[in-house]
Amino acid sequence: MNFLLLGEQATGKSSLLVALYGTLVNQRAENLRIVRTIDDVEFLSRGLLAFGRQESVRRTEVDSQARLIVELARGEQRVSLDIPDRSGELLKHTLDSRLWDPDLLEQVVSADGAMLFLRADRLEPLEHPQPALIAETAGEDASPSAAAPAWSPALMEPDARAVDLLQALLAQRSRPLPVAVIISAWDSVSAAALGPREWLSQSVLLLDQYLTSNVARLPHAVFGVSAQGGDFTAGLPANLAGEDPWDRAYVVAPSGQRDTLAAPIIWLLDAVS
Amino acid sequence: MEAVDQLLFGYRDGHQLLAASRTISPRQQRELLPHVDASFERSDARQLVGIGVPALDAYLLGAIWPAPERPRPGAVWAHALLIGTDQLARLPLLGLLTLLERPRDDHLERYSRRLPWPALPREGARLAPFSRALAWALHSTDPSPVIVLWDFPDVAEGALLALLDETPGPERMALSFRTRESARPSSPYRIQVASDVSGQLGAAREILIDPRYSGPDSVSATG
Amino acid sequence: MSEWEPQSPANDPAAVEEQVAESPIVRQPVVEPTQWRPTQPVATQQLPEETPPAGTPLRGATLLTAEEASALLARGQGRVVVWMGEREAGKTAITARLYERQRLPNQDVQFAGSATLLAFEALAYERRQVANGSWTPAERAEGDPRQIYHLALTSGNDGVNLLIADLPGELFRALADNQIALSAIPLVRRADKLALIVDGARLRDSAVRAAVLTRVRQLLERIGAASLPAAGASLAMVVTKWDLIAEDPETLAYWHAREHDLAASVRELDPDAPHIRVAAAAPANFPQDDGIGALRSWLIARPGATIDPPVERYEWPVDAPERMRLPWRRRK
Secondary structure (H helix, E strand, O other): OEEEEEOOOOOOHHHHHHHHHHHHHOOOOOOEEEEEEOOOOHHHHHHHHHHHOOOOOOOOOOOOOOEEEEEEEEOOEEEEEEEEOOOHHHHHHHHHHOEOOHHHHHHHHHOOEEEEEEEHHHOOOOOOOOOOOOOOOOHHHOOOOOOOOOOOHHHOOHHHHHHHHHHHHHOOOOOOOOEEEEEEOHHHOOOOOOOHHHHHHHHOHHHHHHHHHOOOOOOEEEEEEEOOOOOOOOOOOHHHHOOOHHHHOEEEOOOOOEEOOOHHHHHHHHHHO | OOEEEEEEEEEOOOEEEEEEOOOOOHHHHHHHHHHOOOOOOOOOOOEEEEEEEHHHOEEEEEEEEEOOOOOOOOOEEEEEEEEEHHHHHHOOOHHHHHHOOOOOOOOOHHHHOOEEOOOOOOOOOOOHHHHHHHHHHHHOOOOOOEEEEOOOHHHHHHHHHHHHHHOOHHHHHHOOEEEEEEEOOOOOOOEEEEEEEOOOOOOOOOEEEOOOOOOOOOEEEOO | OOOOOOOOOOOOHHHHHHHHHHOOOOOOOOOOOOOOOOOOOOOOOOOOOOOOOOOOEOOOOOOEOHHHHHHHHHHOOEEEEEEEOOOOOOHHHHHHHHHHHHHOOOOOOEEEEOOOHHHHHHHHHHHHHHHHOOOOOOOOOOOOOOOEEEEEEEEOOEEEEEEEEOOOHHHHHHHHOOOOOHHHOHHHHHOOEEEEEEEHHHHOOOOOHHHHHHHHHHHHHHHHHOOOOOOOOEEEEEEEOHHHHHOOHHHHHHHHHHHHHHHHHHHHHOOOOOEEEOOOOOOOOOOOOOOHHHHHHHHHOOOOOOOOOOOOOOOOOOOOOHHHOOOOOOOO
């Protein structure tokens, strides 16, 4: 199975991959375990080391060829997993320049499923349901701002960027693409009573509506993920600091219940089959 | 008076172009990205990159450094000169290394101005075994990419610039190189200089040269 | 379920082409109004010296041509929408607001995609800058064949493609003054939804408000003379910048005294024509509904269908003249 990690820079792709690897290797994923590791996993081991020191995973450079290729056992079933860890800047520049990176395009066409990453702490729910795009005219006191730069795709709102990516992706495929939407840094979500899907419907409305309207081509589920278990810069609370990295990390499933880091992968495996 | 354009890449909500003396479109930035980004094991390392960029009609000569002071682990600085094809063919290049400078603070305005071409070329360090290895790689009839092993790749920068300088003008655009801590297979550079090799060579046939060892097996081909 | 699908390798180009030929949107006018100025098109910024890049492009940065819009219509249910109004009457603001409205919660209509997504984003960005005073709005490039915004919406299992024409106001000025024939604006003849725009800002100006009414009647005459709206098409009177009218009692009274007659004239051509008030660029503290929901309902409604949600009766002061107690009002 080829799964894509789709997300711009600093959206948690590598962090999830590291935490997932730790979960699988240390057999914390219920009936899913690694039978055989096929490619170099130094970057994952290094990432787990960083997590152990309560340091964030290093950013992925643009031409990184790192990937997780493993053979898994799921009960009696065997499945091969291939997940490239591509730089988020690569995706950003694809959207900004309006030109597909050839390698990324090849992966998009052949992928069996994808994980779409959004950072929770960059997309808080709207407190006042007025579109942020309405001009905030303040009457006579308003003063014109300095001359604004000309519009460019880099100035797209995050929700529109996610829709743009999915539209571009579907334009290159003839078959549906199951998508696990990953809300990363879930530990930062202030409205903790919200499940991941409710959070999406309040914070990223355009994307939520787009997914709902296109469910036939984009079957999807929404997960909240904390790969680190908390904010390292603020320091982890004592009860977490002593835990192994793979035990600190957690996922909130679409049901709103906590689950293992492997939950999005399991959902994708079920969706593809 | 001759002048050369410069670009500065660094981390600000992603690795991106922070300052430039000329306009670079998003598509041109995409072309540049693989050559202005890196990962490092050592915080005191540096990489040198030289490669022709047809999309800009220029040759990029750049240096990349780790940026541990930036908010994201793995952040880097990349300072690059964009040498016009005419300048590349005509002018001495050795002195350009002196223009490559890592930012020391957040004042980046100086990277937005064209830089005067160095008036006097300075002689780069000559490393006899290394230079011989480079010359052999360049003049070999085999066009395969070359990996030259050297214990301190950053020390080899002068020799690489000297090699570029000594290459006939019209052929300089095609000479690409990169110094790294670990060389990679399937790289877009004609010459990589590194202290070791990472990953599995052989998918793309590379020539491995180890001038540190002068015995009969100092040159080998992979693949 | 969305009926709009982005073009995929699975589509048979030959079949699509055949369908396009059956339901064409005719290419737009050759007319060269004298007052157009060269403009910057709504497109990704690209340096003039760049050579065309190799590789697979991403779409969505530009508006659609008539042919591209026809291809979309061939793939699913759609509505061609034309705002008939002069320059700066608020046409672009309505288009922008229809898109931005989807960013509000609790919508009864869902966003299903857009083949001109970046063009909408650029429009929204530019509207914000205009409101902030840091931008001069660009006009359409002269002769630019890319004139159509696309907005795919779903309501329950029904999907519809809104194809919203962004035509220069100068065209309608010339049409109203009988300088060009309606046949010079083929999109008007092809339109499923024709909206006569009444510029609320100009109604506030006592020097020009009469001309506003004249313009609407002139356009009505042109439409009627061309036997429009065609079968299956709908007409509406849309008053823009309603917030400016609502806050000025004198203008409100002026409009109230005349809107009934004007609306009645519109309904001589289309008995079901609604009268919709929109405040697309109203400040956040505007207390009334912005009218976009009602406009959207009319746009996506099938011909002859009752507009849903239904309009409410407006509660008039008890001493208002009987003739001013009208059944049509926007829903709050």
